[in-house]
Amino acid sequence: MKHTLAVLVENKPGVLARVAGLFSRRGYNIDSLAVGITDNENLSRMTIVVEGDEHVLEQVTKQLNKLIEVIKVSDLQPEESVERELALIKVNVDPEKRAEIMMITDIFRARIVDVSTRTMIIEVTGDEDKINALTTLLRQYGIKEMARTGKIAMIRGSKVIKREKG
Amino acid sequence: MGDIVNGAEALIRSLESEGVEVIFGIPGGAVLPLYDELFDSDIVQILTRHEQAAAHAADGFARATGKVGVCIATSGPGATNLVTGIANAYMDSSPIVAITGQVTVNMIGNDAFQEADITGITMPITKHNYLIKNPRDIPRVVKEAFHIASTGRRGPVLIDLPKDVQTEEFEYHNPGKVNLLGYRPTLKGHPRQIKRAADLIVKSERPVIFAGGGVIASSAHEELRQLAELIPAPVTMTLMGLGAFPASHPLSLGMIGMHGTKYANYAVTESDLLIAVGVRFDDRATGKLESFAPEAKIIHIDIDPAEIGKNVRVDVPIVGDAKLVLKELLKYVKYRARKEWQDKIERWKRKYPLSYSKDDKTLRPQYIVEKVNELVPDAVIATEVGQNQMWTAQYFKFEKPRKLITSGGLGTMGFGFPASIGAKVALPDETVIDIAGDGSFLMNIQELATAVDFEIGVKVFVLNNQFLGMVRQWQELFFNRRYSNVCLRCRRMEFTKIAEAFGGKGIEVTKPGEVEDAIKQALEIDDRPVVVDFKIAREENVFPMVPAGAAINEIIG
Ligand SMILES: Cc1ncc(C[n+]2csc(CCOP(=O)(O)OP(=O)(O)O)c2C)c(N)n1
Numbered sequence: 001m002k003h004t005l006a007v008l009v010e011n012k013p014g015v016l017a018r019v020a021g022l023f024s025r026r027g028y029n030i031d032s033l034a035v036g037i038t039d040n041e042n043l044s045r046m047t048i049v050v051e052g053d054e055h056v057l058e059q060v061t062k063q064l065n066k067l068i069e070v071i072k073v074s075d076l077q078p079e080e081s082v083e084r085e086l087a088l089i090k091v092n093v094d095p096e097k098r099a100e101i102m103m104i105t106d107i108f109r110a111r112i113v114d115v116s117t118r119t120m121i122i123e124v125t126g127d128e129d130k131i132n133a134l135t136t137l138l139r140q141y142g143i144k145e146m147a148r149t150g151k152i153a154m155i156r157g158s159k160v161i162k163r164e165k166g
Numbered sequence: 167m168g169d170i171v172n173g174a175e176a177l178i179r180s181l182e183s184e185g186v187e188v189i190f191g192i193p194g195g196a197v198l199p200l201y202d203e204l205f206d207s208d209i210v211q212i213l214t215r216h217e218q219a220a221a222h223a224a225d226g227f228a229r230a231t232g233k234v235g236v237c238i239a240t241s242g243p244g245a246t247n248l249v250t251g252i253a254n255a256y257m258d259s260s261p262i263v264a265i266t267g268q269v270t271v272n273m274i275g276n277d278a279f280q281e282a283d284i285t286g287i288t289m290p291i292t293k294h295n296y297l298i299k300n301p302r303d304i305p306r307v308v309k310e311a312f313h314i315a316s317t318g319r320r321g322p323v324l325i326d327l328p329k330d331v332q333t334e335e336f337e338y339h340n341p342g343k344v345n346l347l348g349y350r351p352t353l354k355g356h357p358r359q360i361k362r363a364a365d366l367i368v369k370s371e372r373p374v375i376f377a378g379g380g381v382i383a384s385s386a387h388e389e390l391r392q393l394a395e396l397i398p399a400p401v402t403m404t405l406m407g408l409g410a411f412p413a414s415h416p417l418s419l420g421m422i423g424m425h426g427t428k429y430a431n432y433a434v435t436e437s438d439l440l441i442a443v444g445v446r447f448d449d450r451a452t453g454k455l456e457s458f459a460p461e462a463k464i465i466h467i468d469i470d471p472a473e474i475g476k477n478v479r480v481d482v483p484i485v486g487d488a489k490l491v492l493k494e495l496l497k498y499v500k501y502r503a504r505k506e507w508q509d510k511i512e513r514w515k516r517k518y519p520l521s522y523s524k525d526d527k528t529l530r531p532q533y534i535v536e537k538v539n540e541l542v543p544d545a546v547i548a549t550e551v552g553q554n555q556m557w558t559a560q561y562f563k564f565e566k567p568r569k570l571i572t573s574g575g576l577g578t579m580g581f582g583f584p585a586s587i588g589a590k591v592a593l594p595d596e597t598v599i600d601i602a603g604d605g606s607f608l609m610n611i612q613e614l615a616t617a618v619d620f621e622i623g624v625k626v627f628v629l630n631n632q633f634l635g636m637v638r639q640w641q642e643l644f645f646n647r648r649y650s651n652v653c654l655r656c657r658r659m660e661f662t663k664i665a666e667a668f669g670g671k672g673i674e675v676t677k678p679g680e681v682e683d684a685i686k687q688a689l690e691i692d693d694r695p696v697v698v699d700f701k702i703a704r705e706e707n708v709f710p711m712v713p714a715g716a717a718i719n720e721i722i723g
Binding site for chain 2: 009010013014017018021022025055058059062063065066067068069070071072163
């Protein structure tokens, strides 16, 4: 089972290493990890997708909370949150397939952000399923390169993830 | 306006304002400014002969007093030599602050001479660590470090201080209050859970209290005794918990686990309610987890939420400081006679006492420990690791907390002797004895020099079986007596001469009849280390014993 954790941390050197080190040494599997600063420059927010049952999730949360620089850990429920990921996909383009690829891009509300004689870069934003669906379709033309940001997520509605440790 | 000071001075000032009276360490290039500042400081400086020993001594100091122990090392090898000591303190939640020198800030990452990424190395074995790049941070960081080390679940904190940060001048200001957004340990237990716990206790037929090092860390021993007597419930302890409940108390079951008493292991296995306080359900205590306390509901009181539910399922979790939680719990628990249960435990105790074979000729380690106990029941006892440690745990009757100083979680050979030095420095008027194995003692024997130099009257009672005894015992029992690499028969080596050569006192004992006199003789010397070399029966084993992977009631011997 996959869980999406929003982890509010102090924006200090080494904090990423502490979090990553904790996962590897305790044997937890990270699916993806995205990190960036928040509206408060002293705080960063990590979105970590972790694989495991309830027991693992409980341990991960508790162990993360033990890190001094971790301020809050929240388990985001998919049905209650907006989840997004961005991907850049470089595909092979045969001249006769160009229109086809552009159509697919359109259907997915993706964008073509770079074009050359042989390739195109497609930028797509969405949840994991959407990006997976697009890559499946594009694979037939030959994906030369792909970069994904990993998931970020936020609770819907007025509820926010605040500073106090939960 | 504050005074203009350099980083080194700021660090020493900060240590002084934390009340630090003694530090253990060894200087070197990257801490020269610090040591120069220490030269004029009132802080007592114990120059150890190995940084590992400095860390262990700081740890021993902390365990004996409950105060934070401090050690210092230079960058690179000095810092890496601390690592075992830091890991040891981490595993046993002992509050120490380690200060290391580092290469200059602009050199970090360049593989400079004596550079080691000590904050990276110690990340998994410290509660927290810091690399200070700006001297203005020193007062705040030191304050935070002591706060983190000594509150919540205690543990080691490391501060890495580049050399140029030590020499840079700035205007010193006292740090304000510690403000750590992400660190607010929960001290008070949840009232509803406490009431639920009390309910379960009152309803239980066969309760057992299972106490660990957390009881000692929070000084909850008095509350624990009251609770045990009120319920009433027998009390078993982990190795780290010995002393949390008086061994002579009729409700004491002694130690649980691999080398615990049979009656403790039986009682836990048959109990219907386990009241676990400040324990982490370590495998040495629980044996095979699936068969651990199979009939019991479990109440788990611990200051570290991550320990609750980590190894066993818990019915009533209570996060909080043991002392505060027990105080609350005492308000709701009522006495109820449980005659059948008490009788059963009494029968077990009578039927399966700890025992060993006695005769006039053979010098047995258990007898030595019993004699030490008889002659100095109040002594602070450090141990090494292996059989010596288990015999001490079994046969020394610890009546009070902070009297046993032993490496529980990491099982570090070589810990006991430097730790005993730290304890003796902290408590100069007390008798401090390291009950050692010959193998372990050799791992930090150089500290005899430290003890002689500083006139530290620690005693080392070597239970000398000329074996890596505990390993040999396992080879005997589980590897067909194939004694691979465990024989330490250094025919020409004499611990007494080593002790004397360092400037200490050496005493040799070969017969049971000499034991008492030797101990008394050792006790009379307090201005230098005394090593008593007890030439014990070589193949004596520690029993009873739970084989690895077995359930604790499958205890043999
Ligand atoms: C640093 C370290 N290395 C290895 C071990 C593994 N080990 C555990 S007990 C033991 C033997 C200890 O021998 P000794 O100190 O003579 O004590 P005895 O068991 O004979 O009392 C060894 C090697 C350890 N615990 N610590």
